[in-house]
Amino acid sequence: xxxxxxxxxxxxxxxxxxxxxxxxxxxxxxxxxxxxxxxxxxxxxxxxxxxxxxxxxxxxxxxxxxxxxxxxxxxxxxxxxxxxxxxxxxxxxxxxxxxxxxxxxxxxxxxxxxxxxxxxxxxxxxxxxxxxxxxxxxxxxxxxxxxxxxxxxxxxxxxxxxxxxxxxxxxxxxxxxxxxxxxxxxxxxxxxxxxxxxxxxxxxxxxxxxxxxxxxxxxxxxxxxxxxxxxxxxxxxxxxxxxxxxxxxxxxxxxxxxx
Amino acid sequence: xxxxxxxxxxxxxxxxxxxxxxxxxxxxxxxxxxxxxxxxxxxxxxxxxxxxxxxxxxxxxxxxxxxxxxxxxxxxxxxxxxxxxxxxxxxxxxxxxxxxxxxxxxxxxxxxxxxxxxxxxxxxxxxxxxxxxxxxxxxxxxxxxxxxxxxxxxxxxxxxxxxxxxxxxxxxxxxxxxxxxxxxxxxxxxxxxxxxxxxxxxxxxxxxxxxxxxxxxxxxxxxxxxxxxxxxxxxxxxxxxxxxxxxxxxxxxxxxxxxxxxxxxxxxxxxxxx
Numbered sequence: 173x174x175x176x177x178x179x180x181x182x183x184x185x186x187x188x189x190x191x192x193x194x195x196x197x198x199x200x201x202x203x204x205x206x207x208x209x210x211x212x213x214x215x216x217x218x219x220x221x222x223x224x225x226x227x228x229x230x231x232x233x234x235x236x237x238x239x240x241x242x243x244x245x246x247x248x249x250x251x252x253x254x255x256x257x258x259x260x261x262x263x264x265x266x267x268x269x270x271x272x273x274x275x276x277x278x279x280x281x282x283x284x285x286x287x288x289x290x291x292x293x294x295x296x297x298x299x300x301x302x303x304x305x306x307x308x309x310x311x312x313x314x315x316x317x318x319x320x321x322x323x324x325x326x327x328x329x330x331x332x333x334x335x336x337x338x339x340x341x342x343x344x345x346x347x348x349x350x351x352x353x354x355x356x357x358x359x360x361x362x363x364x365x366x367x368x369x370x371x372x373x374x375x376x377x378x379x380x381x382x383x384x385x386x387x388x389x390x391x392x393x394x395x396x397x398x399x400x401x402x403x404x405x406x407x408x409x410x411x412x413x414x415x416x417x418x419x420x421x422x423x424x425x426x427x428x429x430x431x
Numbered sequence: 432x433x434x435x436x437x438x439x440x441x442x443x444x445x446x447x448x449x450x451x452x453x454x455x456x457x458x459x460x461x462x463x464x465x466x467x468x469x470x471x472x473x474x475x476x477x478x479x480x481x482x483x484x485x486x487x488x489x490x491x492x493x494x495x496x497x498x499x500x501x502x503x504x505x506x507x508x509x510x511x512x513x514x515x516x517x518x519x520x521x522x523x524x525x526x527x528x529x530x531x532x533x534x535x536x537x538x539x540x541x542x543x544x545x546x547x548x549x550x551x552x553x554x555x556x557x558x559x560x561x562x563x564x565x566x567x568x569x570x571x572x573x574x575x576x577x578x579x580x581x582x583x584x585x586x587x588x589x590x591x592x593x594x595x596x597x598x599x600x601x602x603x604x605x606x607x608x609x610x611x612x613x614x615x616x617x618x619x620x621x622x623x624x625x626x627x628x629x630x631x632x633x634x635x636x637x638x639x640x641x642x643x644x645x646x647x648x649x650x651x652x653x654x655x656x657x658x659x660x661x662x663x664x665x666x667x668x669x670x671x672x673x674x675x676x677x678x679x680x681x682x683x684x685x686x687x688x689x690x691x692x693x694x695x696x697x698x699x700x701x702x703x704x705x
Contacts, residue, residue, distance in 0.1 A: 359603035363636040364611060389610045393603075424594055427615065430548075431592050 219271035219322040221245050223256045224396040225357030226267035227386045228326045229365060230337040230350045231379035234407025235328035237267040237337075238383045240390070241415070242398035249398065257404040259411040261286055264300045264329040265404040269354045270342065271322035278310065278321060300329030300336040304346065312344025324354035329406050350374075353386075356394040361386035376407070384419070391418045447562075470639025472601030473503060473514040474629045475570045475581045476613065477594050478622035481650040482572035482579045484514045485626035485660075487601065487634050489641035496641065502658075504647045508533050509654060510544045510573050512647050516599035517567030517586065525567060529554060547573035547580040551590055559588030568598050574651050601633025601640040608632045619648060627661050634663050 189195035208214050226239040239256040242249055257267045260282065268275045282303070289298045304327040314320050320342050328337045338348040351365035368374065368382055383403060391397040399418040404411060457463065470491040475484045490498035504514045505526045513529065515522040532553060537545045551571055558565060563586050571582045583598065584590045595613045597605040608629040617625070623646055630644040644661040648654065 356603075360607050363604035363632045364607045366636065367608075367632065385611050389607050392610055393606060424615065427594060428592060431590060 215319045216271075216274070216322060219274075221250065221272045222396070223254070223269045223272055223275075224394055225353060225355035225361065225390055226256065226269045226324070226326045227357050227361050227365070227383060227390070228267060228328055228337050228339075228352040229369070229374065229379045229382055230328070230335050231374040231376050233335065233376065234330065234405065235265065235335045235337050236376075236379050236383050236403055236405045237265050237326055237328045238387060238401050238403035238416075239267050239269065240387065240398040240401040242396070242400075243272050244396050249396075252398070252400070255402045255413070257402055257413065259404060259406075259413055260303065260329075261289070261297055262410060263297055263331075263406075264303055264327065265406045265411060265413075266303070267326040267328075267354075267404070269324045269326075274321040274323050278307075278323070281310075299331050300327050300338070301331050303327055304336070304338045304340065304348075307340045308344055308346040310344075311340055311342065315343045326352050326354060328404075330408065333408075335407070356396075357386065357390060360389050360393050364389065376405075380405075384416070387416070388418050388420075391420070470637075471503060471516040471599030472597065472605050472630050472633025472637060472640040473516050473570055473599050474597040474602075474605045474609065474626055474633075475514065475572045475595065476609065476617075476622050476626050476629075477572075477579045477581050478617040478619060480579065480619065481574050481648060482512075482581050483619075483622045483626045484512055484570060484572045484647045484649070485630045486514050486645050487630055487640040488643045488645060489634075489639065490519060491639055499642045499664075502645070504645055504656065505530075506654075506656070507550060507571075508537065508545050508573070510575060510649060511547055511550055512572055512649055512654065512656075513550075514570040514572070514598075514647075515567050516569075521565045521567040525554070525557075525565065525569070528557070544575055546575045546577070547571060547582065551582045551584060555584050555588045555590045557588075558584065558586055563587040570596055570598055572647075572649055574649050579649070597629065597633075599633070599640065601630075601637035604632040604636040605629035619650075623648065623660070631661060631663060 221243050223243050224240065226237060228235065228237040237257050241252060241254055241256070243251040243254045243256075254272070256269065257265060260266050266282075285306070286298065307325055307327065311321055311323065322342055324342060325340045326337070327340070328335070330336065336348065337350065337352055338346060339352045339354065340346040350369045351362065353361045353365065364386060365382055368378065374382070387401045391399050399420060400415065401418065402413060402415050404413045470489065471487060473484070473486045475482060484504055486503035488500045488503070489496055490501045503516070504512055506512050507526070507529050511533065513526070515526070529550060533545050533550055536549060550573075554569065554571070566586055568586055569584045571584060573580055580592065581594065581596060582590055582592050583596045594615070595609045597609060609625070612625055612628070626646060627644050633640045634642070634644070642664045643659050644663065646657045646660040648657070
């Protein structure tokens with residue numbers, strides 16, 4: 173029994189609200205699992221068509237973000253040739269993971285922002301931190317209304333002279349770091365990325381190799397992985413979005429005999 | 432349940448009779464006690480002449496670190512070692528079982544060493560009979576007349592033979608290192624460094640693993656357990672000298688009194704020196 177210095181208080185009432193916990197009023201049927209509530213409003217019940225991990229690495233002069241080219245439909249590897257990393261403008265690249273439909277929805281708004289930025293014609297171009305804070309606010313707001321956009325976004329780019337890399341998750345939690353990963357990448361890619369990035373600033377070649385190794389491990393160990401990936405590389409010279417294939421090595425399969 | 436009395440003597444393995452009652456208790460609000468888990472990183476790697484097993488040294492109960500320096504690699508025979516992950520009690524019980532069974536097997540077959548596959552098969556059969564209720568996983572590494580072997584046996588009884596393997600909560604982090612750096616026919620030193628790197632990755636990136644890296648090397652004619660191969664977490668070093676110097680407390684006055692003692696009784700006993 174909890175010790176109140178030896179004094180035991182009897183509860184004042186039974187079957188009523190308990191301080192600190194959620195109280196289900198008896199006449200309301202809140203247990204219903206229906207996607208549509210009594211007012212006809214539908215909430216996000218979970219991701220349907222999904223992209224898996226994204227990996228991002230900041231190097232001394234820029235940022236690389238990569239993600240495989242697969243969008244899955246549950247257990248089905250449905251769309252094989254989908255870029256999940258994008259050039260937003262000359263300063264910003266974006267990687268998405270999570271529900272692809274939610275991403276297409278928000279991409280429209282991002283495109284509108286870029287267009288109005290261009291139309292303002294004031295020689296001020298949107299910077300990565302602006303998009304990063306905008307996404308944080310949108311995703312946090314949606315989460316606070318219990319209707320999240322099921323997304324994990326990685327924003328990278330050149331904030332003036334300095335490279336920038338940040339992550340916003342489904343609940344609107346955002347943080348910046350030298351290495352970022354989403355989905356299974358947090359378990360599989362991040363330990364490898366941290367090992368190298370903690371030794372000191374990376375150069376472009378090492379960052380490139382790190383991305384390659386991470387995508388290789390993700391293909392080997394993530395059930396929703398895929399051997400083809402696209403990567404966006406941004407530095408002072410501009411943005412390059414390119415396609416790559418994982419170097420698969422299955423030699424060890426020959427040596428496994430028995431079980 | 433009168434009709435069950437006749438079959439009581441024949442019952443082997445786990446009795447699942449209480450499962451329905453337990454489920455009922457949980458539904459009625461009973462909170463079962465937490466098992467001590469080892470929340471671990473263990474890994475094993477085969478190299479040219481043998482096997483290297485590695486583990487971290489942290490035991491956890493829920494979110495509390497119970498033991499900072501525990502053992503997770505156990506010797507079963509001179510040529511067979513296991514590394515375990517899962518509930519600590521189950522692991523200890525199974526290690527006892529494995530040790531006695533393998534020793535009896537060796538004496539009964541009257542041979543110098545036990546083949547690794549013997550332990551793997553008996554262990555997986557045992558686990559299967561208990562339906563996964565024995566909640567631990569083992570990496571079994573050893574060298575016998577057929578060379579070095581590394582096997583994984585899971586709590587439900589399935590087994591796998593692999594060139595490299597990791598288990599435990601830190602297995603993802605450790606597997607990343609193995610996937611990028613393992614190659615066939617490594618030397619012993621390369622294998623030890625690789626395993627240490629993999630466990631370090633688990634210790635640093637996983638909250639259920641910590642403190643030190645313990646290694647075990649099994650070769651054809653010898654085996655070696657190295658505790659504390661790498662120390663990753665430890666107590667900090669004191670930078671300054673915190674001892675209190677003589678004269679810190681000022682002395683105002685000094686009084687010396689002699690304590691008078693009276694001799695009341697004297698007893699002399701002879702000591703036997705032989």
